[in-house]
Amino acid sequence: MPEFKHVDRAIYYDAVGAGPVVVFQHGLGGDRRQALAALGGLTGYRVVAMDAPGHGETCGELGTASFQSFADCVLGLLDHLGIESAAVGGISMGSGIALALALRTPDRVRSLMLVRPAWLAGRRPRNLDLVARLGHWIEDDGLDAARVKLEVDSFYLEMLRTDPACAASLAAVLERPQALDAAEVLYRMVDDRPFGAMDEMAEIRCPTLVIANEGDPVHPLPLGVKLSQAIDEAQLEVIPPRYAQASAHQAALTQALQGFLDQHSG
Secondary structure, three states, X not given: OOEEEEXXXXXXXXXXXXXXXXXXXXXXXXXXXXXXXXXXXXXXXXXXXXXXXXXXXXXXXXXXXXXXHHHHHHHHHHHHHOOOOEEEEEEOHHHHHHHHHHHHOHHHEEEEEEEOOOOOOOOOOHHHHHHHHHHHHHHHHOHHHHHHXXXXXXXXXXXXXXOHHHHHHHHXXXXXXXXXXXXXXXXXXXXXXXXXOHHHHHHOOOOEEEEEEOOOOOOOHHHHHHHHHHOOOOEEEEEOOOOOOHHHHHHHHHHHHHHHHHHHOO
């Protein structure tokens, strides 16, 4: 599997397909396979995705896990591949990384695709509080104790009742390869933010697509709507829920991304 060095760390990535480059980042607790699967239906593009530090096969000391440090990794990947600019996006945390990158280096980002955003300008968003607590539970008490605490948590129990697939995705954080060794990445990222104030979104000038879905307590629809309204001429697509209607969600996601990229890849 290809890798590149960034600040003395090996960062693993994959690149599939041929055509204009799309750099797409996974969500918190995921890995590059999540990003590649989300874009698996695209045609005519080269999709590049990396394992952010503390995720997938990118191991070692976390250093300062933050949206800015992860954006630095994406810049390192672009430099490693000799890519001057690309369409950039991601899921959840990945969309925050893409936003941080676009604000810092707008010349490297040709267009933005923000899928199921979960952060705005505030730290420790309520929708992600349980993820942060999971990180602390794992670090302080171990995986088994964290699992017990999760199973009696009121937010989790309500999610289990109303959206069991979403609840399962949260519980899967306990099963990821670096669940124990990189537990801190969960609370560090939830306690961070991709930008400092909503008015910074006026600085985004590239074509932007925001994709949100209903019925997702971790990625609330109003958050995606607010983000799309803050970015000048951003396009908002509301698609079927990721967890309750997985097949319909994926089909709509592919259609929205394909149409957006085809329109703005020239």
